[in-house]
Amino acid sequence: MPDPETNPVVDSVPKVNEIAVGEDLAFQRKWWRFERIIWLLFVVILVCDLLGLFGRGWFSKAKCSTPDHALTVDYQRIERASTPSTLTLHFDPSSVQDRHIVVFVSNGLIKSLGARRISPQPAISALSEGGVTYTFDVRSAPTIVEIRLQPQMPGEYAFRIQTAGNAPIRRTVLVVP
Amino acid sequence: MAIFIIARAAFGYMFLVLMVRVVGRRPGKQLTPFEFVLIFYLGGLTLTGMVGSEGSLTNAITQIITVALCHYVLSYLRFRFTTFAKILDGTPLVLMEKSTWRTETLKRVNIQDDDVMHVARQQGIKDLSGIKTAVLESFGEITIVPSRVDEEEKSDPPSSSQ
Amino acid sequence: MGTILRAFGGYLILLIVVRVLKRRAGSQMTMFEFVFIFLMGGVIIPSTVGKDRSVTNCTCAVIAVGFMHRALSWAKSRSPKIGAVLDGVPLVIIKNGEWQKEVVHGMKLRREDVEAAARASGVKSIDDVDYAILERNGGISIFPKEK
Incomplete structure (x- = not known):
């Protein structure tokens, strides 16, 4: 059996009052400065979160509508992954045609942003290229439709919503982890 | 997505290491009961974010392995480099x-x-x-x-x- | 947004509950106390994060809790009064060999606990104890009589 590897004992630990302490005040001062910066950063993060820079707050709320205000969409500019949220479609009377509202929702919203439920239930949902077309029966307008979202993966996703005979609404949503 | 799960676990571990380091602990021979509660609180909150809505066994095992690996790497670096040990533990x-x-x-x-x-x-x-x-x-x-x-x-x- | 406020609240609630529960004499934690502590920490977590189980939300909650702890320990170091409120004060159980009845009753101390602490520090009989002090973390320090 070979001898175990050995090394002579060298007293290398710095001394304070003849006691081996190994204090490194110069390093510690640097660390304290770093700590202050970190806490400052933490406060900034908390303030950003309170303002809604990471979603679910004042900053992330957004609204956009078609030029003729037939359709207005309330959505979150910034979403959080695996967190439920609601996207609301406001339909003006001018978007109702023949007692129906026909609205096209792109796959960006259905798949990427994870549309879970649409309420009220549409009378007809028809698959079309790049999305789904919903048809709602309408007695009177204005009215609203809510889409529950729950994005799975972080990333930046574009979506498109369009009612029959109107300009489309195109927006991008940033999903943070 | 596996990469997102692993990234979350690694981030959770690293973030907790930093957090515990900068929060500092009250000196004394033993943790006070409140510090125990605090530790569980911090750990549990991080855990909730790590697991998210994916509570499958595969997910759990992947994340446990990730955390263990992170810990191993950190221990190795701490042993290998004095500066790194100082950053992780501080000096007396x-x-x-x-x-x-x-x-x-x-x-x-x-x-x-x-x-x-x-x-x-x-x-x-x-x-x-x-x-x-x-x-x-x-x-x-x-x-x-x-x-x-x-x-x-x-x-x-x-x-x-x- | 609500998460940060709930995290602050959760921290304070836990602090008050743990502080109000009488610290058990003898610094050893029993199995039951560990379970209890785990339960308290776990129970408050779902209500803190709510339905938002994203990394962002949980990270912010952790920062809020850490921030709170740091702020309180800063306050404690500045004002001994705040320290006394949050951590309690050391109490003298035995003074010059005499039991302090008020402290013993107030802290629900048992003679056995003090005896155990005396034994742990190498004092054979409780009559040999000059001073016994109940520390803030629940431990008992013993000073034997000078021979």
């Missing part, structure tokens, strides 16, 4: 020597003289004049070298606290 700090307080250190680490006295009492030292040197060790404990030992047996190295 002298709180009091030659009957003078290191005011700057005390202020920065939020320690009261009461805390030092508490440890002194556990070693059977009745007042502050009995302390030669008080050191805050990097693992959060305060060790005290009584002044008596030095005078009586100069040849022996001063006994450190248990």
Whole structure:
């Protein structure tokens, strides 16, 4: 059996009052400065979160509508992954045609942003290229439709919503982890 | 997506390491009951974010392995590089020597003289004049070298606290 | 947004509950106390994060709790009064060999606990104890009588 590897004992630990302490005040001062910066950063993060820079707050709320205000969409500019949220479609009377509202929702919203439920239930949902077309029966307008979202993966996703005979609404949503 | 799960686990671990390091702990031989609760609170909150809505066994095992791997890498780096060990653990700090307080250190680490006295009492030292040197060790404990030992047996190295 | 406020609230609630529960004499934690502590920490977590189980939300909650702890320990180091409120004060159980009845009753101390602490520090009989002090973390420091 070979001898175990050995090394002579060298007293290398710095001394304070003849006691081996190994204090490194110069390093510690640097660390304290770093700590202050970190806490400052933490406060900034908390303030950003309170303002809604990471979603679910004042900053992330957004609204956009078609030029003729037939359709207005309330959505979150910034979403959080695996967190439920609601996207609301406001339909003006001018978007109702023949007692129906026909609205096209792109796959960006259905798949990427994870549309879970649409309420009220549409009378007809028809698959079309790049999305789904919903048809709602309408007695009177204005009215609203809510889409529950729950994005799975972080990333930046574009979506498109369009009612029959109107300009489309195109927006991008940033999903943070 | 597997990569997102692993990234979350790694982030959770690293973030907790940083958090525990900068929050600092109250010195003393043992954690107080509240500090235990705090640890579970911090750990549990991080865990909720790590797991998210994917509570499958595969997910759990992947994340456990990720965390274990992160811990292994960190331990290795700490062993290999002195600077890294200092960053992770901090260095021991002298709180009091030659009957003078290191005011700057005390202020920065939020320690009261009461805390030092508490440890002194556990070693059977009745007042502050009995302390030669008080050191805050990097693992959060305060060790005290009584002044008596030095005078009586100069040849022996001063006994450190248990 | 609500998460940060709930995290602050959760921290304070836990602090008050743990502080109000009488610290058990003798610094050893029993199995039951560990379970209890785990339960308290776990129970408050779902209500803190709510339905938002994203990394962002949980990170913010952790920062809020850490921030709170740091702020309180800063306050403690500045004002001994706040320290006394949050951590309690050391109490003298035995003074010059005499039991302090008020403290013993107030802290629900048992003679056995003090005896155990005395034994742990190498004092054979409780009559040999000069001073016994109940520390803030629940431990008991013993000073034997000088021979």
